[in-house]
Amino acid sequence: MIGHSSLYIMxxxxxxxxxxAIIAKRHVIKKIIGVAIVEYAINLFLILIGYRMDGIAPxxxxxxxxxxxxxxxxxxxxxxxxxxxxxxxxxxxxxxxxQAIKLYEKYKTFDMSEINRLRG
Amino acid sequence: MNHILPLIVAIPLGMAVVTLLLSKAAKRIAxxxxxxxxxxxxVLSFVLLGTTKTAYWMGGWYPPFGITLVFDGLxxxxxxxxxxxxxxxxxxxxxxxxxxxxxxxxxxxxLLMVAGMNGVVLxxxxxxxxxFLEIASIASYALVGFGVEHEELEASFKYLILGTVASTxxxxxxGLTYAMTGTVNMADASRMLMSMPATRTMAFAAGAFIxxxxxxxxxxxxxxxxxxxxxxxxxxxxxxxxxxxxxxxxVYAMARVxxxxxxxxxxxLNIMITLGAISMVVGGFLAIGQWDFKRMLAYSSISQIGxxxxxxxxxxxxxxxxxxxxxxxxxxxxxxxxxxxxxxxxSTGTKNLRRLxxxxxxLPVTSSSTAVGALSISGIxxxxxxxxxxxxxxxxxxxxxxxxxxxxxxxxxxxxxxFLKAMRYSIFGELPKAQEKIKEVPFPMAFSLITxxxxxxxxxxxxxxxxxxxxxxxxxxxxxxxxxLKNNASxxxxxxxxx
Amino acid sequence: MNFKEMTRSDTLGMTVVVxxxxxxxxxxxxxxxxxxxxxxxxTPGGGFAGGVIIAIGYxxxxxxxxGKVALNKLSNFWASMWDNLGxxxxxxxxxxxxxxxxxxxxxxxxxxxGELLSAxxxxxxNIAIGIKVGASLYAILIGLSIYGRIVTxxx
Numbered sequence: 001m002i003g004h005s006s007l008y009i010m011x012x013x014x015x016x017x018x019x020x021a022i023i024a025k026r027h028v029i030k031k032i033i034g035v036a037i038v039e040y041a042i043n044l045f046l047i048l049i050g051y052r053m054d055g056i057a058p059x060x061x062x063x064x065x066x067x068x069x070x071x072x073x074x075x076x077x078x079x080x081x082x083x084x085x086x087x088x089x090x091x092x093x094x095x096x097x098x099q100a101i102k103l104y105e106k107y108k109t110f111d112m113s114e115i116n117r118l119r120g
Numbered sequence: 121m122n123h124i125l126p127l128i129v130a131i132p133l134g135m136a137v138v139t140l141l142l143s144k145a146a147k148r149i150a151x152x153x154x155x156x157x158x159x160x161x162x163v164l165s166f167v168l169l170g171t172t173k174t175a176y177w178m179g180g181w182y183p184p185f186g187i188t189l190v191f192d193g194l195x196x197x198x199x200x201x202x203x204x205x206x207x208x209x210x211x212x213x214x215x216x217x218x219x220x221x222x223x224x225x226x227x228x229x230x231l232l233m234v235a236g237m238n239g240v241v242l243x244x245x246x247x248x249x250x251x252f253l254e255i256a257s258i259a260s261y262a263l264v265g266f267g268v269e270h271e272e273l274e275a276s277f278k279y280l281i282l283g284t285v286a287s288t289x290x291x292x293x294x295g296l297t298y299a300m301t302g303t304v305n306m307a308d309a310s311r312m313l314m315s316m317p318a319t320r321t322m323a324f325a326a327g328a329f330i331x332x333x334x335x336x337x338x339x340x341x342x343x344x345x346x347x348x349x350x351x352x353x354x355x356x357x358x359x360x361x362x363x364x365x366x367x368x369x370x371v372y373a374m375a376r377v378x379x380x381x382x383x384x385x386x387x388x389l390n391i392m393i394t395l396g397a398i399s400m401v402v403g404g405f406l407a408i409g410q411w412d413f414k415r416m417l418a419y420s421s422i423s424q425i426g427x428x429x430x431x432x433x434x435x436x437x438x439x440x441x442x443x444x445x446x447x448x449x450x451x452x453x454x455x456x457x458x459x460x461x462x463x464x465x466x467s468t469g470t471k472n473l474r475r476l477x478x479x480x481x482x483l484p485v486t487s488s489s490t491a492v493g494a495l496s497i498s499g500i501x502x503x504x505x506x507x508x509x510x511x512x513x514x515x516x517x518x519x520x521x522x523x524x525x526x527x528x529x530x531x532x533x534x535x536x537x538x539f540l541k542a543m544r545y546s547i548f549g550e551l552p553k554a555q556e557k558i559k560e561v562p563f564p565m566a567f568s569l570i571t572x573x574x575x576x577x578x579x580x581x582x583x584x585x586x587x588x589x590x591x592x593x594x595x596x597x598x599x600x601x602x603x604x605l606k607n608n609a610s611x612x613x614x615x616x617x618x619x
Numbered sequence: 620m621n622f623k624e625m626t627r628s629d630t631l632g633m634t635v636v637v638x639x640x641x642x643x644x645x646x647x648x649x650x651x652x653x654x655x656x657x658x659x660x661x662t663p664g665g666g667f668a669g670g671v672i673i674a675i676g677y678x679x680x681x682x683x684x685x686g687k688v689a690l691n692k693l694s695n696f697w698a699s700m701w702d703n704l705g706x707x708x709x710x711x712x713x714x715x716x717x718x719x720x721x722x723x724x725x726x727x728x729x730x731x732x733g734e735l736l737s738a739x740x741x742x743x744x745n746i747a748i749g750i751k752v753g754a755s756l757y758a759i760l761i762g763l764s765i766y767g768r769i770v771t772x773x774x
Binding site: 049091107 | 295
C-alpha cells in the first residue's frame with residue numbers, strides 16, 4: 001500500500017511541477033494553469049496534514065462514543081481551512097482569466113516575452 | 121469588551137457592498153459613502169489610541185477554539201497609519217478619478233482593500249491573517265490595472281502571478297505550524313513553539329513565512345513586481361500601495377510572525393538584516409538612472425523598506441524604535457510624493473522628467489509639496505526623515521555593526537542625489553512651450569497634499585521638541601517586539617489566553 | 620418567441636435534442652443546488668458548493684440557447700443586484716450577532732441537532748452565501764464569455 005510519507009513526496013513533486021510551469025513556459029495560459037496547480041498542491045498538503053490512514057469521515061454516527069470517534073476520524077479543521085482556500089483560488093483564477101483576455105486584445109499575442117513595454 | 125475592534129473591520133466591508141448597491145440609483149452617492157466610511161474609520165482609530173491591550177473573542181468562542189482579535193501597541197500604530205492615508209487618498213481621488221469610468225467600482229475595491237488591511241493588523245489567528253491578506257491583495261491586483269491600457273494590464277498580470285505564489289508560500293507556513301502544534305491561534309502556537317527545541321520543521325516554516333512576506337514588502341530579490349506595479353496604478357492607489365500596503369501586509373506580518381509566534385532565533389534576524397541591506401543598496405543605485413518620476417519613487421520605496429527591515433532585524437530597543445519611526449515617516453512622505461506626482465501628471469499630462477520643467481512658477485501647491493516630500497526623504501532637518509535615519513544609524517553603531525552604519529549613511533547620500541535630480545528637472549529649469557497654459561490642481565487634491573506636508577513637518581518638529589509622540593505611539597509598539605524577543609512573548613500570550 | 624418555438628428553431632443555439640433536455644434538466648439542477656444549500660449544516664456542502672451548482676444551472680441555459688436568451692432570463696443588472704443583496708444580508712447577520720453579546724454570535728435559538736431547523740444562524744448564512752455565489756459566478760461567466768469577446772470577431 002502507499003504509505004503516508006510517499007503521499008507527501010508526490011504532493012511536493014506536484015508543487016515543483018506547478019512552479020516549473022510558471023517559470024519556464026512563455027504562453028500566458030500555461031502560466032495561469034501553473035498557478036492553479038500550485039494552489040491545489042498547497043490545498044492537498046493541508047488536507048494530508050489532517051489525514052489518518054484508514055480513517056472515517058468526521059461525522060459521528062449513531063451509537064458511537066466520543067472516544068471511539070476521536071480515535072477513528074480524520075481531522076476536520078484542515079478541511080474547513082481548505083474550503084476557504086479553494087474559494088480564494090477561484091476568485092484569483094477569474095481575475096487572471098479576464099486579464100488574459102484583455103492582454104490579448106491589447107498586445108495581440110499570448111507570448112509573454114513579447115509583452116515587455118515596461119523595463120529599466 | 122471593546123466592541124469597536126470588529127467594527128473597524130466590518131464597516132468598510134459592509135459599506136463596499138452598500139456603495140455598489142446605492143450607486144445604481146445615482147452615481148454621486150459613491151463619493152459620499154466612501155468619504156464618510158474612511159472618515160469614520162479614521163475617527164475610530166484615533167479613539168482606539170488610548171485604550172490598553174485587549175483581546176476580543178469573535179462569536180463568544182473562547183480561544184483557542186475561536187478567532188480572537190488582539191489590540192496592542194503595534195496594532196494601534198498601524199491602524200493610525202492605514203486609516204489616515206486611506207482617508208487622505210479618498211479625498212484626493214474625489215477629483216482625480218473623474219477621468220476614469222466606473223468610479224463606484226473603484227470606491228468599492230478601495231474600501232475592500234482598507235477593510236482587508238485593518239483585518240490583517242487586528243487579527244490574532246494565523247489563517248484569518250491569510251484570508252484578510254488575500255482580500256487586500258486581490259483588491260489591489262484589480263486596482264493596479266484599473267485604467268485598462270497596455271502598461272497597466274502587463275503590470276497587473278505580473279503582480280498577480282507573483283503575489284499569488286507568495287500567498288501560497290504563506291499558506292504553506294501556516295500548514296506547517298498547524299502540523300507542529302495542532303492549533304492556528306497565534307498565542308497558543310507561540311506558547312507551544314517556545315517550549316519546543318528548534319527542529320527542521322520550524323526552520324522550514326520560518327523560511328516559507330519569510331519568503332512570502334518578503335515578496336509582499338518588496339525586498340530584493342523578490343522585488344520584481346514593484347517597479348512595474350506602483351507607477352502604472354492611478355496616483356491615489358500608488359500612494360496606498362507604496363505607503364501602506366507593503367507595510368501592513370509585508371513588514372508588520374513578518375514582524376508579528378517572527379517575533380511573537382516563531383521565537384526570534386538569531387538566524388532569522390540575520391536573514392532579515394541581509395535582505396534589508398541588499399534592498400537598501402540595490403534600490404538606491406537603480407533609482408539614480410530612472411527618467412520616469414513614478415518609477416524612481418518605486419525603486420526608492422524598495423530602498424527605504426530595506427532601512428526599516430535592517431533596523432527591526434538588529435534586535436535592540438533603539439533599533440525597534442528607529443525602525444518603527446521610519447516606517448511611520450515613510451508612509452507620510454512616500455504617499456505625499458506619489459500624490460504630488462499624480463498632480464503633476466494631472467496638470468501637465470506627463471511624468472517623464474525629460475519633458476518637465478519650471479513648475480515652480482506655475483503650480484505653487486504641487487511644487488512646494490514635492491519639495492517637502494523630497495527634502496523629508498533625503499533626511500534634511502527639521503523634517504521627519506532626518507530624525508528617523510539618524511536613529512537608524514545610531515542603532516547600527518550601538519549594535520556594533522559598523523558596515524551597516526556606513527552603508528546606511530552612504531545610501532542616504534545617494535537618496536539625496538536622485539531626489540535633487542528630480543527636483544531640478546521638475547521644479548526648477550524652464551517651462552517647455554507646450555505647457556504654457558497649465559493650471560493648479562482642484563481643491564480636494566490640494567487639501568490632501570497640504571495636509572500631508574503639514575504632517576511631515578509637524579512630526580519632525582514634535583519629535584524634536586517634546587517626547588510625547590515617542591512615548592505615546594512608538595514605545596508601546598517597540599515594547600511588543602521586545603517582549604517577543606526576550607520574554608518568549610509572555611505578555612502577548614497573557615493578553616489573549618489569560619485574560 | 621417562447622421556449623417551445625426556440626427549441627424547434629434550427630438557427631438558434633444547439634440542436635433540438637440538446638435544447639429539449641436542457642429545458643427539462645435545468646429545474647432539477649436548481650432544485651439540487653437548493654437542497655445542498657439548505658441542508659448545509661447536516662450534510663457536506665453548504666453555501667459555496669450549493670451556490671456553484673445554482674450558477675451552473677443558468678450556465679446550461681447559456682450553452683444550449685445562447686447568450687441573448689440567458690440575458691433575457693437573468694439580466695446583468697439583476698445578477699449584480701442579487702450579488703449585492705446576498706453579501707449585504709450576510710454582513711447584517713454578523714452585525715445582529717452583537718445583540719447576543721459579541722460580534723457574530725449565534726443568537727437564534729438552537730434546536731435539536733440533526734433536524735432541519737437547528738443550529739441558529741448557520742442555515743441563514745448558508746442561504747445568503749448561496750445566493751451571492753450563484754449570482755456572482757453567473758455574472759463572471761457571462762462577463763468572460765459574452766462581454767469579453769475579442770473586438771475583431773463581433774457579431
